[in-house]
Amino acid sequence: MDNNFFGDTFVNKNGPCKIKLSDMKVIVLYFCASWCPPCVNFTPTLVEFYNDVNLETKQLEIIWVSQEESESQFKKYLEEMPWPAIPHNDKRIQQLVDKYEIKGIPTVTVLRKNGDVAKKNGKQDILKEGEGAYNLWEQLVNSE
Numbered sequence: 001m002d003n004n005f006f007g008d009t010f011v012n013k014n015g016p017c018k019i020k021l022s023d024m025k026v027i028v029l030y031f032c033a034s035w036c037p038p039c040v041n042f043t044p045t046l047v048e049f050y051n052d053v054n055l056e057t058k059q060l061e062i063i064w065v066s067q068e069e070s071e072s073q074f075k076k077y078l079e080e081m082p083w084p085a086i087p088h089n090d091k092r093i094q095q096l097v098d099k100y101e102i103k104g105i106p107t108v109t110v111l112r113k114n115g116d117v118a119k120k121n122g123k124q125d126i127l128k129e130g131e132g133a134y135n136l137w138e139q140l141v142n143s144e
Helices: 037-053 071-078 091-099 123-129 132-142
Strands: 009-012 015-018 026-032 060-066 107-111 117-119
Touching (some): 037 060, 060 091, 107 132, 123 132
Antiparallel strands (some): 026 107, 107 117
């Protein structure tokens, strides 16, 4: 994982946090916003998926790449998420949107260790396979 690109400084509902992405088996970027009805509908499903996958051992990390318009919207929506986020208005947000060519939200982008895309949008995998989507992603991440 290109930690220079992502950095290791994020925020969660408790405040600033540091995360070693290299310790995670699968990294997912979640591009969404609270003003987007499909995002609001999907986020609880993603929370359940995240909690189920990480129930016994933390192996999946989701990073929220917020598309919120205000800091207050960002903080409010972050309360619903058990994973960290890139801070509101951080320059990395636009860099990631550009790098991964995000055209719409919600988008669940599964990454390889080097930061390349393993799966452009894993949302359908979660809706179709539930917790099994993680196994699909782990195979994708580890295949060249």
